[in-house]
Amino acid sequence: MTSIRFGIIGAGAVSDYHHWPGIEIDPRAELVAICDPDERLLEQRQSDWGSTRCYTQAEEIAVDPDVDAVIIATPNFTHKPIALACIAAGKHVMCEKPLGLDFSESLEMYRAAHDKGVRHMTAFTYRFAPSMRYLKDLVSTGALGEPRHFRSQRFLDLPETSWGWRQSKKLAGAGDLFDMTIHRIDFAQDLMGPIASVCGSIAQYALRDKTEDGRDCPPSDVDDWSALIARFTGGAVGVFEGSTVMKGYHFGGFGREWAEVNGSEGSAVYQLTEPNTILIGKGGESLQQVDVPAEYLTPAGSPRDPAEGVPATVFRYDLVYEFVSAIVEGRDAIPGFDHGAAAQRVADAVLQSHEAGTWVELPQELE
Numbered sequence: 001m002t003s004i005r006f007g008i009i010g011a012g013a014v015s016d017y018h019h020w021p022g023i024e025i026d027p028r029a030e031l032v033a034i035c036d037p038d039e040r041l042l043e044q045r046q047s048d049w050g051s052t053r054c055y056t057q058a059e060e061i062a063v064d065p066d067v068d069a070v071i072i073a074t075p076n077f078t079h080k081p082i083a084l085a086c087i088a089a090g091k092h093v094m095c096e097k098p099l100g101l102d103f104s105e106s107l108e109m110y111r112a113a114h115d116k117g118v119r120h121m122t123a124f125t126y127r128f129a130p131s132m133r134y135l136k137d138l139v140s141t142g143a144l145g146e147p148r149h150f151r152s153q154r155f156l157d158l159p160e161t162s163w164g165w166r167q168s169k170k171l172a173g174a175g176d177l178f179d180m181t182i183h184r185i186d187f188a189q190d191l192m193g194p195i196a197s198v199c200g201s202i203a204q205y206a207l208r209d210k211t212e213d214g215r216d217c218p219p220s221d222v223d224d225w226s227a228l229i230a231r232f233t234g235g236a237v238g239v240f241e242g243s244t245v246m247k248g249y250h251f252g253g254f255g256r257e258w259a260e261v262n263g264s265e266g267s268a269v270y271q272l273t274e275p276n277t278i279l280i281g282k283g284g285e286s287l288q289q290v291d292v293p294a295e296y297l298t299p300a301g302s303p304r305d306p307a308e309g310v311p312a313t314v315f316r317y318d319l320v321y322e323f324v325s326a327i328v329e330g331r332d333a334i335p336g337f338d339h340g341a342a343a344q345r346v347a348d349a350v351l352q353s354h355e356a357g358t359w360v361e362l363p364q365e366l367e
């Protein structure tokens with residue numbers, strides 16, 4: 001079997017945390033090139049990851065004929081130009097969220113990938129948590145009855161020092177909303193169907209005008225709290241809240257992640273820190289923690305041993321498994337750039353609703 005030859009573009013935190021390990025454990029994939037403008041980091045990753053080629057310019061890796069597929073894990077404002085260059089050169093592309101700086105950028109990326117016929121995937125990590133995969137089946141098979149309510153809370157207790165590119169609207173698009181809440185918008189639409197209208201709000205509390213070592217830096221101009229009420233096309237309602245400055249919610253860096261669906265017959269809850277279990281309760285009962293059935297612990301055929309590693313970390317390796325499977329099997333990867341654009345349209349509407357102080361209706365066709 002010939003392997004899919006990968007290039008990683010952006011060798012920072014998330015590439016080291018789960019993209020490289022995902023490539024490393026998949027016998028159908030091989031890391032052949034890394035690209036990052038930070039030459040010291042590039043050298044370190046080359047030694048840690050064992051890749052053969054290094055680039056400092058994304059345009060160079062885009063045209064490397066020995067690279068079949070790329071993972072783009074760079075600051076948000078660079079996603080679109082890098083993705084378009086790689087797509088034009090015929091590479092399959094997995095890109096981090098948020099796909100672009102707004103819906104129109106994301107849609108352009110989707111159209112380019114679709115028209116070129118390459119595989120495309122948005123790195124919506126939490127869809128791959130075992131309890132999330134099980135929750136999706138519970139909802140879609142009707143085990144919870146008619147879905148009525150969706151609820152999510154994502155709280156992180158992060159230091160209030162500079163967060164680099166992430167705290168600049170020009171470079172990141174938005175703060176917590178595009179960094180954290182957009183994942184919840186994606187999996188809510190996956191579980192409940194499309195969102196028809198939203199009423200949203202954002203707020204900023206942390207100035208972040210000092211670096212970790214106490215130097216002055218430009219203050220943040222993005223939100224660190226975001227919330228929305230949503231109405232789904234199927235009639236269900238949703239309530240979402242996220243914040244990166246929730247004191248007391250550190251929990252080893254994982255914070256609090258709670259997402260639930262309440263149906264006419266029962267409720268079920270996914271929690272990031274307990275991804276191999278789920279809370280389930282039927283009408284008249286109290287929620288009980290049960291193990292996620294074995295067939296949901298990894299996707300079928302995955303090389304990952306679900307008994308190994310920290311459960312809240314290792315399911316993230318399944319993103320690469322899905323992307324490689326889509327390339328090998330000649331099918332669409334899920335979630336694709338279309339899902340990335342659909343989530344971004346809702347996130348944009350939260351900003352619009354916040355500005356206007358009104359509900360915002362969402363068109364249902366992507367194009």
Ligand SMILES: NC(=O)c1ccc[n+]([C@@H]2O[C@H](COP(=O)([O-])OP(=O)(O)OC[C@H]3O[C@@H](n4cnc5c(N)ncnc54)[C@H](O)[C@@H]3O)[C@@H](O)[C@H]2O)c1
Binds near residue numbers: 013
């Ligand atoms: N899916 C998830 O769960 C998840 C988790 C964390 C981050 N992210 C996303 O991943 C992306 C990267 O986040 P991170 O935390 O790894 O950031 P990071 O700052 O740790 O790493 C980004 C890297 O990109 C490099 N870079 C900057 N411009 C570049 C360019 N033009 N070409 C190539 N490399 C370039 C930087 O030097 C840096 O090493 C962001 O879009 C973020 O939203 C997703």
